[in-house]
Amino acid sequence: MKKQDSIDEVPDFILPDKESILNLRDLIVQQMSFFEKLLDQNGKVVCITKKQNEVEFKDIFQDFINFGIFKSYKSCSASLLLAENFLKEDSQIIIRTIYENYLAIKYVSKTPQAVFHFTYKDLGVSANLLSHPVSKNGRMEKNKIVNPNTGNIESFGLGVSKMAASLESENEVELHKSFYPYLCEHTHLNMISSGNYRTRENNKYIYDSLEGYYNPFVYLGYMLTLIIDYLISEAGISNQNLSKKMLVQNKKIKKELIQFLSQYDKEKSIRGLVENMIKRLKEERKLKNLMTKSVSYEKP
Numbered sequence: 001m002k003k004q005d006s007i008d009e010v011p012d013f014i015l016p017d018k019e020s021i022l023n024l025r026d027l028i029v030q031q032m033s034f035f036e037k038l039l040d041q042n043g044k045v046v047c048i049t050k051k052q053n054e055v056e057f058k059d060i061f062q063d064f065i066n067f068g069i070f071k072s073y074k075s076c077s078a079s080l081l082l083a084e085n086f087l088k089e090d091s092q093i094i095i096r097t098i099y100e101n102y103l104a105i106k107y108v109s110k111t112p113q114a115v116f117h118f119t120y121k122d123l124g125v126s127a128n129l130l131s132h133p134v135s136k137n138g139r140m141e142k143n144k145i146v147n148p149n150t151g152n153i154e155s156f157g158l159g160v161s162k163m164a165a166s167l168e169s170e171n172e173v174e175l176h177k178s179f180y181p182y183l184c185e186h187t188h189l190n191m192i193s194s195g196n197y198r199t200r201e202n203n204k205y206i207y208d209s210l211e212g213y214y215n216p217f218v219y220l221g222y223m224l225t226l227i228i229d230y231l232i233s234e235a236g237i238s239n240q241n242l243s244k245k246m247l248v249q250n251k252k253i254k255k256e257l258i259q260f261l262s263q264y265d266k267e268k269s270i271r272g273l274v275e276n277m278i279k280r281l282k283e284e285r286k287l288k289n290l291m292t293k294s295v296s297y298e299k300p
Helices: 018-040 056-083 088-112 112-126 160-165 169-189 191-197 215-235 240-262 271-282
Strands: 144-146 154-156
Touching: 018 056, 018 240, 056 088, 056 112, 056 215, 088 112, 088 160, 088 169, 088 191, 088 215, 112 144, 144 160, 160 169, 169 191, 169 215, 169 271, 215 240, 215 271, 240 271
Parallel strands: none
Antiparallel strands: 144 154
């Protein structure tokens, strides 16, 4: 397999806006370092360390949010590594995972009882403890489950659109309409994304195009600001010194992103994507003060 140069090794004249993207990359790396320190100080597993009859709702809630945050951090690291090595489509596939994690975390934080969709119901189906009902024509109804205790039919699964619609930020709700379908185009074998695998002359398929190399850095930077906004302003971080550093770093990332996106040719962008992303980046977030010794993921 031919070795692909990393972004640091490719000459500036080949990559448009390389200086700006490297600045953004460095800001992301620093924020990821702060993020890692936060996770190292937290992340206690609760449910499976207790006896079954001792597990409380708040334990299930905390374990789910912790899992989502830790998973998102690891996916951010993977996406960055791929972006730095010009595997931009695959980097953006992982960004879709990060985005879906974010939506789930936000939805459960706003609607705590929804945690059972991701825990009790999902685990029950995977372990064959819960089953899907069968319709009159013999088809399995995968959007429903049978409650084994009551025999009642209950809904199963939460749609991405429903979770996105519950977001507090109107700009995020609007952005979802263009951002999520775009990420899905890279995830599936959708011919609309085939241009990423062709030469400029569109006469040959290739696997090492540098076109749009900056996209995953922009979208990863954006997703990281959303996750950090959630942690410092909604969940709350007891280490106020670290929280302040993450807030300041988030502002730097947002400023760099706004500057880059403001110069972007909107005619080449998906309708509404750049505009709504800039609007969300301009939204202000404040620190949530806590008196506890660990990250608080409980609703007040």
